[in-house]
Amino acid sequence: MRRYFGRKLLIYGLTFFVAVTVNWMIPRFMPGDPVASMVARANVSQPAAVEAMRAYYTSLFGLDQPLITQYLNFWGALFRGDFGISIWLFPTPVSAVIGGAVPYTLALIVPSVLLSWVVGNRFGAYAARRKLLDNTVLPVGYILTAMPYMWLAVLLAWALGVIAGLFPVAGGYSFSMRPTWSWAFLLDLLHHWTLPFLSLFLVALGGWAIGMRNMIIYELESDYSAYLSALGAPARLIRRYAFRNAVLPQITGLALQLGVLVAGALVTEIVFAYPGLGSLILKAIQNKDFFLLQGTFLFIVLGVLIANFIIDIVYVVVDPRTRAGMAGAQA
Amino acid sequence: MTALQEVAPREPAGVRREALYFAVRNGKLMSGFALVLVLLLLGLLGPVLLDGAPNDYGPRPMSPPSGEHWLGTTTFGQDIFLQFVYGLRSTFAVGVIGGGIAAAIGMVVGFVAGYRGGAVDEVLSMLTNVILVIPTLAVLLIANAYLGIRSVAVQGLFIGLTQWPWAARAIRAQTFSLRTREFVDLARMSGAGTWKIITREVAPNMSSYLFMTFILLFGGAVLIASSLDFIGLGPTEGVSLGLMLQNANQWSALQLGLWWWFVPPGAGITAIVGALYVANVGLDEVFNPKLRET
Numbered sequence: 001m002r003r004y005f006g007r008k009l010l011i012y013g014l015t016f017f018v019a020v021t022v023n024w025m026i027p028r029f030m031p032g033d034p035v036a037s038m039v040a041r042a043n044v045s046q047p048a049a050v051e052a053m054r055a056y057y058t059s060l061f062g063l064d065q066p067l068i069t070q071y072l073n074f075w076g077a078l079f080r081g082d083f084g085i086s087i088w089l090f091p092t093p094v095s096a097v098i099g100g101a102v103p104y105t106l107a108l109i110v111p112s113v114l115l116s117w118v119v120g121n122r123f124g125a126y127a128a129r130r131k132l133l134d135n136t137v138l139p140v141g142y143i144l145t146a147m148p149y150m151w152l153a154v155l156l157a158w159a160l161g162v163i164a165g166l167f168p169v170a171g172g173y174s175f176s177m178r179p180t181w182s183w184a185f186l187l188d189l190l191h192h193w194t195l196p197f198l199s200l201f202l203v204a205l206g207g208w209a210i211g212m213r214n215m216i217i218y219e220l221e222s223d224y225s226a227y228l229s230a231l232g233a234p235a236r237l238i239r240r241y242a243f244r245n246a247v248l249p250q251i252t253g254l255a256l257q258l259g260v261l262v263a264g265a266l267v268t269e270i271v272f273a274y275p276g277l278g279s280l281i282l283k284a285i286q287n288k289d290f291f292l293l294q295g296t297f298l299f300i301v302l303g304v305l306i307a308n309f310i311i312d313i314v315y316v317v318v319d320p321r322t323r324a325g326m327a328g329a330q331a
Numbered sequence: 332m333t334a335l336q337e338v339a340p341r342e343p344a345g346v347r348r349e350a351l352y353f354a355v356r357n358g359k360l361m362s363g364f365a366l367v368l369v370l371l372l373l374g375l376l377g378p379v380l381l382d383g384a385p386n387d388y389g390p391r392p393m394s395p396p397s398g399e400h401w402l403g404t405t406t407f408g409q410d411i412f413l414q415f416v417y418g419l420r421s422t423f424a425v426g427v428i429g430g431g432i433a434a435a436i437g438m439v440v441g442f443v444a445g446y447r448g449g450a451v452d453e454v455l456s457m458l459t460n461v462i463l464v465i466p467t468l469a470v471l472l473i474a475n476a477y478l479g480i481r482s483v484a485v486q487g488l489f490i491g492l493t494q495w496p497w498a499a500r501a502i503r504a505q506t507f508s509l510r511t512r513e514f515v516d517l518a519r520m521s522g523a524g525t526w527k528i529i530t531r532e533v534a535p536n537m538s539s540y541l542f543m544t545f546i547l548l549f550g551g552a553v554l555i556a557s558s559l560d561f562i563g564l565g566p567t568e569g570v571s572l573g574l575m576l577q578n579a580n581q582w583s584a585l586q587l588g589l590w591w592w593f594v595p596p597g598a599g600i601t602a603i604v605g606a607l608y609v610a611n612v613g614l615d616e617v618f619n620p621k622l623r624e625t
Contacts, residue, residue, distance in 0.1 A: 015461045022470070026477050146550070146605030148557045150576060151597025158585055158593075169585065256497060259466035266468065267558050271580060285476055285563050293476055300469045308464055 083295035088287040094295035105276035112200035120208025128216035144206025149264035153199040153271040170273040215246035360613025366606035377416025385417040403591035421571040429552030432491025437498030445506025463496035475564040539618040572596040
């Protein structure tokens with residue numbers, strides 16, 4: 001088990017290192033001069049002002065120092081939680097801007113991912129080898145997984161928001177409200193949260209149902225199932241054993257899908273103008289706020305790594321083979 | 332993600348004819364490929380047969396579908412059907428470029444890691460796992476935003492460069508199970524080099540698996556490209572289905588009730604990717620006798 005965790009932690013450490021290095025490298029080694037483009041964007045015509053701005057930005061980035069010092073400074077700033085200052089919301093530090101958006105994204109992504117995983121697995125397990133259910137769950141599942149996240153979001157917003165008028169289609173809470181800890185505000189939050197949650201939940205649902213159905217069929221064909229049924233065990237018992245075995249690859253699948261799920265949450269937020277990281281990224285791109293974009297990138301990478309590690313721990317709890325040091329999960 | 336079942340190597344002689352026999356009788360495979368083919372033809376021939384550029388402003392803005400504008404027009408009077416056929420073209424292009432590059436890298440890494448084993452495998456697997464964990468879209472966001480070169484080809488290239496890890500892992504596992512077979516040993520004893528063994532002995536024995544991997548990568552590339560387009564990092568010139576969705580969202584088609592603006596592009600993406608997935612299940616049944624008739 002120590003080897004298992006050691007390997008995982010090594011991978012995550014390396015990943016974080018690579019992500020930070022890439023983040024540091026891209027603005028410095030990409031073709032084009034970010035300082036020049038930033039100065040150009042300010043639309044200043046006086047040569048003296050241009051020179052002053054150029055000097056300011058160069059020292060801000062620390063571009064006048066040798067590369068290795070720049071790199072070490074970057075890491076140092078990172079550990080102090082200093083991601084720079086947002087250009088879009090000028091004097092606000094990037095970390096504060098991100099901190100304000102993260103709760104919204106987490107509130108969307110955590111329940112939708114967990115619920116779709118649980119419900120999808122249940123549906124898939126029920127559908128496997130049951131003709132009637134299988135013929136409905138499978139096509140619906142394929143359509144749902146093939147849907148771009150933002151399209152389902154737009155369709156839901158249109159049907160339930162614009163036409164039926166049941167839910168608001170934009171924002172995290174009503175414009176007339178102020179964020180307070182009152183029941184009215186919490187209810188309003190929930191009201192705005194429902195549609196983005198629903199669309200994330202539905203798109204992810206299909207994939208889990210299909211995966212589980214395939215795994216259950218595979219397990220029901222294996223020797224232990226045949227042996228159990230030869231002994232006369234009831235079908236329900238065999239299915240229960242099959243489910244427990246089939247859930248393991250689904251846990252690994254959850255870890256592999258995290259990046260896709262995060263991406264889905266980001267575009268869904270943009271559709272609903274939900275004040276999370278997705279809308280932040282859109283604003284950062286529109287305003288060429290590269291500090292904000294880079295800060296968000298690092299934050300997402302860190303979040304995905306932590307989620308991966310939690311899944312690893314769950315895997316060890318669920319699968320005894322990894323605890324015994326046998327070949328269970330591959331690193 | 333669809334689980335790919337293991338494929339057992341068999342003698343190549345009768346296998347091909349047998350596969351074809353089951354392929355033409357497989358409803359999923361045929362209907363899936365038929366739908367993709369129709370959309371592909373529409374994307375290839377539509378721009379040739381219709382006149383006018385997809386982004387030209389027209390005289391009748393915001394009109395619903397009619398005989399003249401099959402899918403209606405945008406707030407600027409652009410013909411949505413025209414945009415749709417051009418968009419299909421770039422969507423297929425992104426899928427082929429992104430999926431192709433990802434498949435190529437995934438195959439090289441997977442084959443070499445799986446066949447050579449040992450230290451080479453350790454290093455390549457570590458690399459694969461590291462890139463696998465990094466959220467793809469986040470990297471693409473940073474790279475695209477800074478690079479600023481926004482064409483379908485560059486977008487496909489970036490998607491290919493970040494999408495390959497899971498394919499590499501799957502191919503490595505398959506190669507691992509093939510490398511100890513007798514025919515591979517025989518080739519090794521007869522003095523064939525690593526490259527020759529991989530291309531002549533290992534790869535042909537899992538060609539169906541490789542093809543299915545490519546299909547899944549193609550679908551994934553299309554979906555990622557549409558997300559990038561939607562965030563505003565799509566090609567700056569031309570049209571794609573994702574860009575159409577972005578425009579519809581940006582110019583509040585939703586609030587104005589212009590459903591004909593945002594329904595077709597999403598339906599197009601869903602149809603392409605969904606049809607490919609279904610065809611993939613069909614292929615799986617064709618190549619894997621265990622799955623037939625269940």
